[in-house]
Amino acid sequence: xxxxxxxxxxxxxxxxxxxxxxxxxxxxxxxxxxxxxxxxxxxxxxxxxxxxxxxxxxxxxxxxxxxxxxxxxxxxxxxxxxxxxxxxxxxxxxxxxxxxxxxxxxxxxxxxxx
Amino acid sequence: xxxxxxxxxxxxxxxxxxxxxxxxxxxxxxxxxxxxxxxxxxxxxxxxxxxxxxxxxxxxxxxxxxxxxxxxxxxxxxxxxxxxxxxxxxxxxxxxxxxxxxxxxxxxxxxxx
Numbered sequence: 001x002x003x004x005x006x007x008x009x010x011x012x013x014x015x016x017x018x019x020x021x022x023x024x025x026x027x028x029x030x031x032x033x034x035x036x037x038x039x040x041x042x043x044x045x046x047x048x049x050x051x052x053x054x055x056x057x058x059x060x061x062x063x064x065x066x067x068x069x070x071x072x073x074x075x076x077x078x079x080x081x082x083x084x085x086x087x088x089x090x091x092x093x094x095x096x097x098x099x100x101x102x103x104x105x106x107x108x109x110x111x112x113x114x
Numbered sequence: 115x116x117x118x119x120x121x122x123x124x125x126x127x128x129x130x131x132x133x134x135x136x137x138x139x140x141x142x143x144x145x146x147x148x149x150x151x152x153x154x155x156x157x158x159x160x161x162x163x164x165x166x167x168x169x170x171x172x173x174x175x176x177x178x179x180x181x182x183x184x185x186x187x188x189x190x191x192x193x194x195x196x197x198x199x200x201x202x203x204x205x206x207x208x209x210x211x212x213x214x215x216x217x218x219x220x221x222x223x224x225x226x227x
Contacts, residue, residue: 031213042200043157043217050213058214090157094213101145101204103215105157 003027004106006091012112019078021109023091031094032074033103034058034066036087043090049074081113117141118203120218127191127225135221137201139182145204146177146184147215152197160199161186191225198222 004025013019025032033048045058047066055066063085065077078085088110094103117140127133137146145164149157161168161175163184168175172191177184188195202215 033214040219042219043202045214045216048214092157101213102147102159102162103202104159105149107156 004091004093004104006089006106006109008109009107010110012114013078013081014114015082017081019081019085019111019113021076021078021089021091021111023074023076023106024072025074025091025093025104025106026072027093027095027104028071029093029095029104030071031103032068033092033094034064034074034076035090035092036060037090037108038087046076046089083113085111086113087111118201118216118218120201120221122221123219124222125224127223129191129193129225129227131191131225133188133191133223135186135188135199135201135223137184137186137203137218139184139203141182142206143179143182143203144206147202147204148175148184148186149200149202150197151200151220155197157200188223191223193225193227196223196225 007022030051034046035043037043044060046064049068067075088108090108091106092103119138121136147162148160150160163175163177165179172189174187198220200220202217
């Protein structure tokens with residue numbers, strides 16, 4: 001069973017502050033992803049990674065950076081947080097066994113930017 | 115860009131009734147996945163179903179790649195089935211969306227006693 005954990009689970013930040021969301025997975029999956037979920041928009045992909053040292057822009061990368069220092073860890077960084085970034089953030093990891101592909105999600109982080 | 119349309123947007127059932135949730139894709143897909151989410155909860159994979167029909171208990175998923183659609187059938191619904199069901203597609207290889215999921219907006223299901 002894939003295990004994806006996120007920290008913190010809840011975060012209140014001030015506008016202009018720096019926020020780092022962390023994600024850890026213990027199943028040696030190559031691919032990791034950061035999404036945000038907002039009412040009316042569903043889940044949208046922010047950044048993703050194919051392995052340690054790699055980061056790629058997703059569909060809505062503006063205002064976010066990502067870091068993948070190891071196979072297990074993938075961070076999402078908001079250098080200058082804004083109220084529009086208030087959302088629930090989900091991390092996911094994915095395996096790719098040839099043509100078989102699934103994603104497993106963490107519990108989510110609720111971020112409020114005041 | 116690719117789009118994923120889910121229907122219905124919401125659904126209310128009496129316990130014991132069946133439900134059919136639909137997902138339609140605007141572009142070719144390599145695979146798709148159904149997820150379940152409780153309010154305030156995370157996404158739990160219900161089916162990974164790139165093609166054909168899969169069944170797990172009271173849930174059945176059917177994906178027809180050529181027609182760019184997938185369905186999730188819930189039989190004999192229970193109150194604990196309440197929540198949001200999301201489908202997501204992985205784009206075809208070389209599409210730029212390979213190994214990435216695009217989500218539908220979800221179907222909110224409420225099962226009443």
